Amino acid sequence: MQVQETVSEGLRREYRVVVPAAELETKLDAKLDQLKGQVRINGFRPGKVPAAHLKKLYGRSAMAEAIDTTVNETNQKIVADNSFRMATEPKVTLPTEEAVVAEVIDGKRDLDYTVAFEILPKIEIADVRGVQLEKQVAAVADGEIDEALDRLTAQQKPYLPKGEGAKAAEGDRVQVSFVGTIDGKPFEGGTADDIAVDIGSNTFIPGFEPQLVGIGEGETRTLNVTFPENYGNTELAGKAAAFEVTAKAVQAPGTLVVDDEFAKQLGMESLAKLREAIKERIKREHDGASRSKIKRALLDALDEKHKFELPPTLVEDEFNNVWNTVTNDLKQQGRTFEQEDTTEEKARDEYRKLAERRVRLGLVLAEIGDKQKIQVSDEEVSRAVVDRARQFPGQEQQVWDYYRKNPQALATLRAPIFEEKVVDYLLELATVTEKEVSKEELFKVDEDEA
CATH class of the missing domain: 3.30.70.1050 (Trigger factor ribosome-binding domain)
Known part of the structure; x- marks a missing residue:
């Protein structure tokens, strides 16, 4: 040979x-x-x-x-x-x-x-010990707990019949059945029975809810609306439609006393315990945002310290994945690059740089993890599969079987766990100082954040 x-x-x-x-x-x-x-x-x-x-x-x-x-x-x-x-x-x-x-x-x-x-390039890992990083933290204010409790209360609020002859007003709930048509023809997804519409919630197509003001039980009226240009179903986006709506019931919001009894209905021992649970949930959200920001700062530092030739195919594949996501999102929203205050050429250049950054950082993190012998255990992967299965109630076994039979799918769960473990290792080497900030500052998204 x-x-x-x-x-x-x-x-x-x-x-x-x-x-x-x-x-x-x-x-x-x-x-x-x-x-x-x-x-x-x-x-x-x-x-x-x-x-x-x-x-x-x-x-x-x-x-x-x-x-x-x-x-x-x-x-x-x-x-x-x-x-x-x-x-x-x-x-x-x-x-x-x-x-x-x-x-x-x-x-x-x-x-x-x-x-x-x-082939992969030879990567010389820079010394990241002592890298200066700022960790933003925000305490959970009582006001945040109150707002979360108010939202929870609104979801649990009872609605009671307004009585014979009553008309629907802003804030009321109307049980309706409707048939939607475009150019006189019914369309898929345009028919429904016994749907609850809360007037003023802005959960339906713009213009739908306001036209229910004044409707009475048993009354039928035609609502004329236009689907938004960025509507999820592109076949309906921007089109005018007519909905023949019949009100089955008109209900007004009742009062809800937020006390220990209310908390017990939600499975908590008392209102104080409910507030503690809400505070803990909000704290986890804060911790997640804090982690995301300091991780971004760490990756910025790594990106700055490492420059080497990138495998062209890896960059091209990553760019295509990013670009397809961007263009599909624009298509679904019915928007153009010009409406995003850019051009396709400029956007391609920006997203190619993003693809290069992702490939570079992926190679650097993999190299560090390999040298430090960082491993992801089967138990950690199994927990990730369980967490994933919980996102699909009633289909847990199918999800479990899917990952068990597909090594590539399992790798998509293993990879982020590995990345987070490498990030943890690097954060231990860095010099991290905490900075108390407001909730708004903590959750503020930087314009260049990817």
Whole structure:
């Protein structure tokens, strides 16, 4: 076998490989010998099928397997001999001319192919000890707890019938059934029965709720509205529609006493315990925002300290993922780059830089984690699967089976756990000072934050 390097440019390597026909023939004979004891052919005892007959029946398929095995083994040897760390899977280019392929398969011609590798760069990890980082923290104010309790109360608020002849007003709830049409024709998703509409909640299409003011129980009226341009269903976005609505009941909000009894209805011992639970939930939200900001600052510092050539395919794949997300979001919202105060060219440039940053940081974090022997245990991954399954009530077993049977899907859960553990390690090395800020400052999103 001959292996000759033909390209060595940056992170790209390419080799020409020539495998003599005689070598392939030897591998073919070995595969046929394996088949001898496995196949059952009428007229022959097990293991006694003549090699010539086996070759006649299975020669071409066995040779194809031999070629596939040879290519894989050769590629692995090239990687091992050169101590390559692969950025992507090798790209193999086999002969395509029908006559040439036939001669190789029939053992009459050497196998001559090329294989291209994209390798990872050698990364020199900068010293991150003593990096100055600011950790923003915000105490949970009583006002936040009160606001959260008010929202919870609003969700639990009872609605009582307004009585015979009563008309709906702002803040009331109307139980309705409706049929929606566009240009006189019903459309998918435009019909519903016994739907609760809280007038003034702005949860329905703009213009729908205000037109229910003054409606009475048993009354039917037609509401004319226009779907927003950025409506989620693009087939309905921007279109005018008419809804024939019948009010089944008109209800007014009742009073709700927020006391220990109310807390017990929610499974808490007392109102004080309910407030403690709300405070703890808000604190977790604050901690999450604080962690996100200091992690961003840490990644900024890492990005600044590390500059090296990036594998082009990894960058291109990451850019395509980001770009597809951006363009799909714009399409769903019915917006253009110009409406976002930019151009497609400028946006492409910005998101390509973002893709480069993500690839660079991903490689740096992986290198640090590898050198520090940071591992993600099976138990940690299992907990992540359980957490994921809980997001789909009633489908927990299906979610569990999906991840158990799909190693690639499981890797998508393992990767963020690994990243957070590396970040924890780096934060221990950094010099972190806490800064008390307001809730608004803590949750403020920087314009350049990605």
